[in-house]
Amino acid sequence: xxxxxxxxxxxxxxxxxxxxxxxxxxxxxxxxxxxxxxxxxxxxxxxxxxxxxxxxxxxxxxxxxxxxxxxxxxxxxxxxxxxxxxxxxxxxxxxxxxxxxxxxxxxxxxxxxxxxxxxxxxxxxxxxxxxxxxxxxxxxxxxxxxxxxxxxxxxxxxxxxxxxxxxxxxxxxxxxxxxxxxxxxxxxxxxxxxxxxxxxxxxxxxxxxxxxxxxxxxxxxxxxxxxxxxxxxxxxxxxxxxxxxxxxxxxxxxxxxxxxxxxxxxxxxxxxxxxxxxxxxxx
Numbered sequence: 001x002x003x004x005x006x007x008x009x010x011x012x013x014x015x016x017x018x019x020x021x022x023x024x025x026x027x028x029x030x031x032x033x034x035x036x037x038x039x040x041x042x043x044x045x046x047x048x049x050x051x052x053x054x055x056x057x058x059x060x061x062x063x064x065x066x067x068x069x070x071x072x073x074x075x076x077x078x079x080x081x082x083x084x085x086x087x088x089x090x091x092x093x094x095x096x097x098x099x100x101x102x103x104x105x106x107x108x109x110x111x112x113x114x115x116x117x118x119x120x121x122x123x124x125x126x127x128x129x130x131x132x133x134x135x136x137x138x139x140x141x142x143x144x145x146x147x148x149x150x151x152x153x154x155x156x157x158x159x160x161x162x163x164x165x166x167x168x169x170x171x172x173x174x175x176x177x178x179x180x181x182x183x184x185x186x187x188x189x190x191x192x193x194x195x196x197x198x199x200x201x202x203x204x205x206x207x208x209x210x211x212x213x214x215x216x217x218x219x220x221x222x223x224x225x226x227x228x229x230x231x232x233x234x235x236x237x238x239x240x241x242x243x244x245x246x247x248x249x250x251x252x253x254x255x256x257x258x259x260x261x262x263x264x265x266x267x268x269x270x271x272x273x274x275x276x277x278x279x280x281x282x283x
Contacts, residue, residue: 006033015039026050026070026077031103038131043114046096048125050074054082054092083192085148087155087260089118090200092125094146094259097196100129101143110134115209115249116200130202142198146259147189153270155260157197158189166191203253210246219243 009015010033019034019042026048038044053074075081078099082091093116104111111129118125145158145166152170167186213219221239240248268274 002030003033006030006037010036016042018043018045020045022047024049026053026073028077028099031100032107035100035104035107035109035131040131040133042131043128044100044111044131045126045128046100048078048092048096049122050077051088051092051123053077054088054095054125080193080195082195083148083190085146085190085192085260086263087148089123089125090260091146091192091195092123093118093127093200094195094197096125096127097129097200098143098194100127101196102138102194104131105134105136105138108134108136112202113196113198113200114202114205130205142196143194144197145191145193146195146197147191148260149187149189151187153267154189155258155262156189157259158191158193163191197259199253199255199257201249201253203250206246206249206253210243210250213242213246 006019016038019038021030021034021044023030028048031046034044050070050073052070071081071083074095078095079102080095080098082095085091097111097113097116101111110132112132114128114130116125116127140160144160145163146155147158147166147168148155149168149170152168154168154170156169158166166189168189170187220241220243
């Protein structure tokens, strides 16, 4: 039924300003039809609820060892072979954006993410993108691979031309290796992708949302304070107020930021210390 609706809109040249593809699981079969039905300058809103594709644990706890259970499925649905990495939530968003960008490029369209959001409930991955007329081809500067070193914790983008040099740039912290670095064997990075490696949000669009939220008096949380969902909040399912959430999106919109976040606990582990939250960053 959705395919018929979107196809009829395309054939009638009566395009939509916004197409919301709220599909279940990793069903990406509606993506092509949705791109044909949206007008230039319009918006497309995508959904994925298949946490195993990106590595989200079934209990909504980020346990990256759950990843790798469906790499063939993520490859079939989104064209991305995802590995077991400690950034499962972000990896799912980048997978979804990358699939849309690639599909749009095949149709001469340029897609840009406006905002991305992961919700533990489901889990649910949601991304909104603007669709513009574009030249054929994919911009490889923002669509490629991300490498991770399990031994040293290094994360970095890996371009298409650099796949053969995807080695960790760190050396094991041992005297023997430090004394003879030329004879040490480099550690290969675990590559995940291809996926979107650019910004997850657009700073201008997020700023406009913040202004509209203030204008319309939207603030706080949509969940009432007395709700059991607020009482049972935990580290993994916090209900952030809208203004706090938009502030986080604005901070994450910096195009200079590389893919993947870094947990303070992970940083402290690699530093072989237990610093405070701010102490680890300062070091």
